[in-house]
Amino acid sequence: MSAIAIVSAGAMGSAIAKRLVHGGCTVYTNLDGRSPAAHSRALAAGMTIVPLPTLLSNSSWILSIVPPGEALAFAQRIRSALALADASPLPRAFVDCNAVNPEMVKRIGGLFRETPVGFIDAGIVGTPPRDGWDPTFYACSEPGSEDVLEEFAALSQYGLKVSLLKGAGAGIGDASSLKLCESMMKKGSIGLFMTMMLTAHRSSPATADALMKELSISQPALMSRLIQTVPEGIPKAYRFVAEMEGLAEFVGGGEADVFMGFARVFERVAGSLEGDGVDIETLRSGVERALELQGTLK
Numbered sequence: 001m002s003a004i005a006i007v008s009a010g011a012m013g014s015a016i017a018k019r020l021v022h023g024g025c026t027v028y029t030n031l032d033g034r035s036p037a038a039h040s041r042a043l044a045a046g047m048t049i050v051p052l053p054t055l056l057s058n059s060s061w062i063l064s065i066v067p068p069g070e071a072l073a074f075a076q077r078i079r080s081a082l083a084l085a086d087a088s089p090l091p092r093a094f095v096d097c098n099a100v101n102p103e104m105v106k107r108i109g110g111l112f113r114e115t116p117v118g119f120i121d122a123g124i125v126g127t128p129p130r131d132g133w134d135p136t137f138y139a140c141s142e143p144g145s146e147d148v149l150e151e152f153a154a155l156s157q158y159g160l161k162v163s164l165l166k167g168a169g170a171g172i173g174d175a176s177s178l179k180l181c182e183s184m185m186k187k188g189s190i191g192l193f194m195t196m197m198l199t200a201h202r203s204s205p206a207t208a209d210a211l212m213k214e215l216s217i218s219q220p221a222l223m224s225r226l227i228q229t230v231p232e233g234i235p236k237a238y239r240f241v242a243e244m245e246g247l248a249e250f251v252g253g254g255e256a257d258v259f260m261g262f263a264r265v266f267e268r269v270a271g272s273l274e275g276d277g278v279d280i281e282t283l284r285s286g287v288e289r290a291l292e293l294q295g296t297l298k
Helices: 011-022 035-045 052-058 068-084 102-110 146-158 174-205 207-220 220-233 237-251 258-273 276-295
Strands: 003-006 026-029 059-062 093-096 118-125 136-140 162-164
Touching: 003 011, 011 026, 011 059, 011 146, 026 052, 026 220, 052 068, 068 093, 068 102, 093 102, 093 146, 102 118, 102 174, 102 207, 102 237, 118 146, 118 174, 136 146, 136 174, 146 162, 146 237, 146 276, 174 207, 174 220, 174 237, 174 276, 207 220, 207 276, 220 276, 237 258, 258 276
Parallel strands: 003 026, 003 059, 059 093, 093 118, 136 162
Antiparallel strands: 118 136
């Protein structure tokens, strides 16, 4: 039976852990400094909460699934713990599964270069696992590390859907690049929807209402996507800030300004969620209105 560590126990991490536990794995986690909600998700997923040294000695793989802004700090924490580890078995590899830019993932990979622990760059594309659905782990490593990649791909027997990135020029940073390019569309569209809705409402509530009416007529497919993704994006806005900033760094040039703008929108939404809630009410009422209009067209 394989033993895998997943840190942390957010929506994605806990759902992947549940899938692996169901497949016969033991899944360890360390939740030092995490919220009571994270502890609850971990227990519900069947994860075993242990101190960091135990996690290192008991796990064959460490999957880092944390908010993008925490990816480097968590990797550094693991690297420091490795330096203190005794001769007990160590993980086969540290797998960074976070939405960070390629330069950052190369920096994280460099932390493990002089250690017996391998490194895999993995980009998770898709929503958390559920009945009948699994996201894809696109994975790559540096040239000469094909063995560790093949071993990681073998985790598919436990329910992990893995697609290896191989071929000309493939190396660390490519899985993260793929993930970020996919995020440009998925999370960028959420940022665009939120910007559109907040700006229309700033003009007047009547403008916001007229916008929803027009979208229901001329852009019904986009209206459906707005209805689905804006509510999902509100509680995740704080995570999207660092993701958009990473996208801006990844894209570079004047085009980067688009994603820095989305970062500020997500920052604003996250602040409203923790603060006065005015922008949150604007977004939620806009989605409710879109649902009403969608219903009248059926």
